[in-house]
Amino acid sequence: MKIYTKTGDQGDTGLMSGVRVTKDHVAIEVCGSLDETNSAIGLACSHGLPVSVDSTLKNVQQDLFLIGSCVANCENKAKNGPLRISAERNRELEESIDQLTDELPPLDAFILPRGDASAASLHFARTVCRRAERALVRLINTGFSDAELATELIYLNRLSDYLFVAARWTNRQHGVVETKWLPKT
Numbered sequence: 001m002k003i004y005t006k007t008g009d010q011g012d013t014g015l016m017s018g019v020r021v022t023k024d025h026v027a028i029e030v031c032g033s034l035d036e037t038n039s040a041i042g043l044a045c046s047h048g049l050p051v052s053v054d055s056t057l058k059n060v061q062q063d064l065f066l067i068g069s070c071v072a073n074c075e076n077k078a079k080n081g082p083l084r085i086s087a088e089r090n091r092e093l094e095e096s097i098d099q100l101t102d103e104l105p106p107l108d109a110f111i112l113p114r115g116d117a118s119a120a121s122l123h124f125a126r127t128v129c130r131r132a133e134r135a136l137v138r139l140i141n142t143g144f145s146d147a148e149l150a151t152e153l154i155y156l157n158r159l160s161d162y163l164f165v166a167a168r169w170t171n172r173q174h175g176v177v178e179t180k181w182l183p184k185t
Helices: 026-045 051-072 087-101 117-142 147-173
Strands: 012-014 020-022
Touching: 026 051, 026 117, 051 087, 051 117, 051 147, 087 147, 117 147
Parallel strands: none
Antiparallel strands: 012 020
């Protein structure tokens, strides 16, 4: 099977639902941002994350593909639509956030997104995740998508929080002191 189909050579592409849209359509932007988030997480994992964070992110990468399939199939009104992110997955992310946070000092200032390569990569993945979240909000607001994407939106919000806390926790595990933002007056 060839990887190229030539069906998108004119600037449009097909969603899983069968609907054809232009490649700059917000649904394609969401899918692209999810793909970027997944790749940024993969990059962070390649830098030697602590085992517990790496394990959580392996599951997150699976979830991001699932969210992408939900978006790509969002116009399919059939009862047997794609699987969805469950509220339980959101709770699991919250529990992971709480576990890591319990081992961190409270924040008393903004911190700069830096540290060792693994933690800095997690900070970068967080910013890409926030972009995916904003794009999903735009898609939902267009009315193009179904209302069930609300759970996926919550997931992306929790994921960006998890990535922030995981970056802080990873820096701490690696003995890296956080750099506070000190605004010049």
